[in-house]
Amino acid sequence: MSPVQPAIVARIPRLCVALGLAAACATALAAGAPADTPAKPKTAKELLDASSPSEWRTPDPQDILYMQLPAGRVVIELAPRFAPQHVANIRALARGHYWDGLSIYRSQDNFVVQFGDPTEDEKQRKSIGTARAHLPAEFTRDAAGLPFDALPDSDGWAPEIGFSEGFPAARDPAAGRAWMAHCYGTLGAGRDVAADSSNGTELYVVDGQSPRALDRNITVVGRVLKGMELLSVLPRGPDPMGFYEKPEQRTPILSVALASDVPVAQRTLLQVLRTDTQLFAQLVEMRRNRRDEWYKVPAGHIDLCNVTVPVRTPPASSTAP
Amino acid sequence: MSPVQPAIVARIPRLCVALGLAAACATALAAGAPADTPAKPKTAKELLDASSPSEWRTPDPQDILYMQLPAGRVVIELAPRFAPQHVANIRALARGHYWDGLSIYRSQDNFVVQFGDPTEDEKQRKSIGTARAHLPAEFTRDAAGLPFDALPDSDGWAPEIGFSEGFPAARDPAAGRAWMAHCYGTLGAGRDVAADSSNGTELYVVDGQSPRALDRNITVVGRVLKGMELLSVLPRGPDPMGFYEKPEQRTPILSVALASDVPVAQRTLLQVLRTDTQLFAQLVEMRRNRRDEWYKVPAGHIDLCNVTVPVRTPPASSTAP
Numbered sequence: 001m002s003p004v005q006p007a008i009v010a011r012i013p014r015l016c017v018a019l020g021l022a023a024a025c026a027t028a029l030a031a032g033a034p035a036d037t038p039a040k041p042k043t044a045k046e047l048l049d050a051s052s053p054s055e056w057r058t059p060d061p062q063d064i065l066y067m068q069l070p071a072g073r074v075v076i077e078l079a080p081r082f083a084p085q086h087v088a089n090i091r092a093l094a095r096g097h098y099w100d101g102l103s104i105y106r107s108q109d110n111f112v113v114q115f116g117d118p119t120e121d122e123k124q125r126k127s128i129g130t131a132r133a134h135l136p137a138e139f140t141r142d143a144a145g146l147p148f149d150a151l152p153d154s155d156g157w158a159p160e161i162g163f164s165e166g167f168p169a170a171r172d173p174a175a176g177r178a179w180m181a182h183c184y185g186t187l188g189a190g191r192d193v194a195a196d197s198s199n200g201t202e203l204y205v206v207d208g209q210s211p212r213a214l215d216r217n218i219t220v221v222g223r224v225l226k227g228m229e230l231l232s233v234l235p236r237g238p239d240p241m242g243f244y245e246k247p248e249q250r251t252p253i254l255s256v257a258l259a260s261d262v263p264v265a266q267r268t269l270l271q272v273l274r275t276d277t278q279l280f281a282q283l284v285e286m287r288r289n290r291r292d293e294w295y296k297v298p299a300g301h302i303d304l305c306n307v308t309v310p311v312r313t314p315p316a317s318s319t320a321p
Numbered sequence: 322m323s324p325v326q327p328a329i330v331a332r333i334p335r336l337c338v339a340l341g342l343a344a345a346c347a348t349a350l351a352a353g354a355p356a357d358t359p360a361k362p363k364t365a366k367e368l369l370d371a372s373s374p375s376e377w378r379t380p381d382p383q384d385i386l387y388m389q390l391p392a393g394r395v396v397i398e399l400a401p402r403f404a405p406q407h408v409a410n411i412r413a414l415a416r417g418h419y420w421d422g423l424s425i426y427r428s429q430d431n432f433v434v435q436f437g438d439p440t441e442d443e444k445q446r447k448s449i450g451t452a453r454a455h456l457p458a459e460f461t462r463d464a465a466g467l468p469f470d471a472l473p474d475s476d477g478w479a480p481e482i483g484f485s486e487g488f489p490a491a492r493d494p495a496a497g498r499a500w501m502a503h504c505y506g507t508l509g510a511g512r513d514v515a516a517d518s519s520n521g522t523e524l525y526v527v528d529g530q531s532p533r534a535l536d537r538n539i540t541v542v543g544r545v546l547k548g549m550e551l552l553s554v555l556p557r558g559p560d561p562m563g564f565y566e567k568p569e570q571r572t573p574i575l576s577v578a579l580a581s582d583v584p585v586a587q588r589t590l591l592q593v594l595r596t597d598t599q600l601f602a603q604l605v606e607m608r609r610n611r612r613d614e615w616y617k618v619p620a621g622h623i624d625l626c627n628v629t630v631p632v633r634t635p636p637a638s639s640t641a642p
Contacts, residue, residue: 109550110505110528139617156475156622184431184530193614207431209505209531209626213611216618229430229557236550290534293514296460297537301477303624305530 041291044283048273048310055279056271056312057165063087064259065094065222066268067115069104069251074227075268076187079167081146082180083138083221086189089131089200090221094258096129098201103250107234108242110208114190115253116201118243128201137195138219143171143178149275151284153301157181157212161304163275167223168304170215180220183210183305187222207232210305225270225311273310283310362612365604369594369631376600377592377633378486384408385580386415386543387589388436390425390572395548396589397508400488402467403501404459404542407510410452410521411542415579417450419522424571428555429563431529435511436574437522439564449522458516459540464492464499470596472605474622478502478533482625484596488544489625491536501541504531504626508543528553531626546591546632594631604631 042050059077067074080087093099099115106114119125148171150162158170161181168186171178180186183206190202198219205224224231234251237244244250259267273280284307289298363371386397401408414420420437427435440446469492471483479491482502489502501507507527512519519540526545545552555572558565565571580588594601605628610619 109553154475154477156624157620195617210624211627212624213608213616213620213627215620217616232430233554233556235554287534295534295538296516299478299534299536303477303531303533306532306534 044286047279047282048312051273051279055274055277056314057274058269058271058314059225061259061267062091063222064225064270065090065256066259066262067099067227067256068254069230070254071230072227073268074230075225075270076222077166077225077272078187078222079180079220081164082141082167082169082178083189083219085132085135086138086198086200086219086221089135090203091258092131093128093200094256095261096131097255097257098126098128098131099253099256102126102253103247104231104234104253105244105250106204106242107236107244108208108240109236111211111242112204112206112208113231113234114202114204114242116190116203118250128199131199131201133199135196135199135219137191137198139195139216140177140179143173143176146171146178147276148178149280151302151304151307153288153303155304157215163280163307163309166272166275166309168307168309170304179216180223181210181304182206182212182214182220183223184208185224185228186220187224188214189219189221191218205231210303212305225272226268269314271312271314273312275309280309365607368600368603369633372594372600376595376598377635378595379590379592379635380546382580382588383412384543385546385591386411386577387580387583388420388548388577389575390551391575392551393548394589395551396546396591397543398487398546398593399508399543400501400541402485403462403488403490403499404510404540406453406456407459407519407521407540407542410456411524412579413452414449414521415577416582417452418576418578419447419449419452420574420577423447423574424568425552425555425574426565426571427525427563428557428565429529429561430557432532432563433525433527433529434552434555435523435525435563437511437524439571449520452520452522454520456517456520456540458512458519460516460537461498461500464494464497467492467499468597469499470601472623472625472628474609474624476625478536484601484628484630487593487596487630489628489630491625500537501544502531502625503527503533503535503541504544505529506545506549507541508545509535510540510542512539526552531624533626546593547589590635592633592635594633596630601630 063078063080065076065078067076078087078090102115102117104113104115105118117126146164148162148164148169150160155161159173160171162169168181168183169178170181186206188204189198189200190204191198236242284302288302289300380398384399384401386399388395388397399408399411423436423438425434425436426439438447468485469483469490471481476482480494481492483490489504490499491502492499505527509525510519510521511523511525557563605623609623610621
């Protein structure tokens with residue numbers, strides 16, 4: 001589309017390199033292959049392009065948060081199945097415009113960005129309006145009744161790993177508990193030392209190597225569906241924990257609102273590939289055992305946090321929520 | 322030290338939150354605890370402060386690269402034990418000022434930044450001077466004769482994981498091979514489809530979730546010791562693989578030089594904690610099983626790429642290399 005696009009495609013062989021999109025690479029290479037070359041296996045993009053509408057899930061607009069930053073919109077999906085009381089509070093906070101005018105006040109390299117109200121003095125903190133000041137810890141939940149699409153791959157952190165409606169999660173069948181896992185893009189509710197000291201006002205997003213040690217130690221409330229690249233590039237704070245030194249270094253939050261409270265025309269419509277589909281299992285297998293020309297040794301394994309659940313803008317033909 | 326430091330410390334309880342430095346948090350809390358509280362276990366910082374000089378390794382200046390960016394210096398340690406021919410070529414390229422005036426031309430979110438010469442036309446590419454145009458693939462090496470400090474933790478990617486003189490690595494005893502692992506900060510040599518198509522000119526640094534599927538598929542040449550936060554915040558390119566659309570969006574490289582070719586007064590002196598020490602094992606165990614007040618459930622496990630090997634500026638009393 002852009003003038004440099006052909007140049008980038010032509011350059012791909014040299015840069016297949018540290019690829020991550022080996023399928024795209026293989027496609028680019030195949031374009032120049034003789035016509036009698038045996039048919040290549042389908043690429044991830046080709047499989048997704050051929051998917052049916054029923055393989056996609058459209059999140060409930062009441063579970064979608066838009067965080068508006070000067071650089072653009074971050075779209076977050078909340079996970080009420082895992083943290084119903086925190087999610088209810090976050091909805092109340094968003095409806096009360098709690099975060100509007102607050103900031104991202106922490107960016108720690110290879111770990112998290114964090115936002116909310118950095119004021120320490122309880123009396124000077126922004127009012128939480130109708131939201132609840134105290135919530136129970138929601139670190140884990142009953143595994144019974146939870147959709148869970150297990151991966152067969154081993155994991156040092158949990159007996160079972162997989163996805164629950166698109167959210168990376170783990171499960172302990174012996175204990176009958178399940179929880180969301182800390183992967184890139186996971187949204188959690190900051191707390192003090194007491195387990196039940198989070199109320200959803202201070203939230204963090206993981207933007208580094210998956211800090212799975214936090215699993216079962218903090219309430220996870222959702223994940224970022226779109227716009228991670230607006231958060232992950234924020235300058236790191238000089239403090240060892242990434243707090244900024246001066247208030248003006250913080251990134252202002254213009255607003256955080258529920259999609260259901262935003263006019264339809266202003267919504268960012270997104271769909272998430274259903275993780276209970278054969279297509280999803282096939283895409284995971286393609287990454288577990290890469291079969292394209294670039295890879296010489298398929299790994300035979302994938303870590304939970306290496307799996308990306310596809311998110312798309314619905315094609316023009318599908319029905320808006 | 323800075324005016325806001327007391328405020329940050331006072332704020333820690335609220336923000337222990339998504340911590341990662343739980344030890345520091347516990348210390349801050351302990352400061353306000355009554356005098357008869359039982360003695361706390363030592364923090365990581367306290368253990369490191371009490372370390373002896375022999376527990377630290379000073380890298381050979383011939384193995385250290387300084388990449389000078391407008392925002393500052395990135396310090397890289399090369400790994401000649403793993404990729405001797407690539408490292409020799411990279412030294413020749415640095416001595417020939419190959420990268421000076423080139424750029425970081427790719428930044429893909431949750432994956433890598435990549436630098437070198439983006440020119441596709443072979444004839445128009447920058448001269449590599451006395452460096453070799455062709456090198457063998459150095460994906461793995463003989464496990465015999467390699468220092469290897471194994472972790473006991475399970476790993477889905479390799480039979481054994483651990484550290485070799487500070488570099489995250491893996492080993493397959495049955496096959497008798499070892500290789501460096503792709504973790505945050507790993508430096509690798511980009512290649513085309515052919516295994517032996519890298520020559521060290523195009524290098525990438527991992528700045529996302531560990532892409533361990535690349536292990537044994539590409540030549541890893543070193544890791545970043547300092548300055549990751551200068552690379553990890555670079556704006557992501559709009560292309561799916563993170564290439565910038567316009568040349569002016571690239572980050573210029575002022576120079577890449579070997580520390581041994583830089584006057585001593587201009588060097589960034591760094592030491593790396595030896596990974597064959599009891600102290601290192603102790604620090605890893607502290608992260609594998611967090612015992613501070615903030616953590617409620619110790620994980621009993623750590624992933625290779627969750628381990629940070631401490632790097633320090635040598636104390637004034639130690640001898641400069």
